Amino acid sequence: MQYWLVKSEPDVYSFEQLATDGKTRWDGVRNYQARNNLRAMKTGDLCLYYHSNIGLEVVGIAKVVKEHYPDPTAEKGDWSAVDLAPVKPLAQPVTLSEIKKHPALQQLLLVRNARLSVMPVSFDEFSVIVQMGETQL
DNA sequence: GCCAACGTTGGC
DNA sequence: GCCAACGTTGGC
Secondary structure (H helix, E strand, C coil), rough: CEEEEEEEEECCHHHHHHHHHHEEEEEECHHHHHHHHHHHHHCCCCEEEECCCCCCCCEEEEEEEEEEEEECCCCCCEEEEEEEEEEEEEEEEEEHHEEEEECCCEEEHHHHHHCEEEEEEEEHHHHHHHHHHHCCC
């Protein structure tokens, strides 16, 4: 079991929208590092769902329900998509500023590489953020 | 809206 | 293969 963090701009596709849809195709990734992370995802892996630009906070947990396949939105190039489904929202969102303040989260790629949109997180980091969101695993 | 950080492109 | 120029992302 691996843990991840995925970013989305909430005015484009929010966690609430994912909760409504029940499932979504995570496509449109055009960054090699992020793509390679998508390809490493396994069914059942859990993802922290982060709202970038608006909110700047982790708002929920999603899970991988379909492993990587060719991204149908890619007109050219070698890109991948996965399918994600909602697990649960955090009782209280965990903001970027809280994450930056937390001693156990200083290695988080979200902090160290702001531009990466799909990144692995350790189980410890995942647990800390979920606990900060006051939600049970 | 600005700008820093990063990735990509293209000239040499 | 280097590096400058450019485009994009994302925090502020």
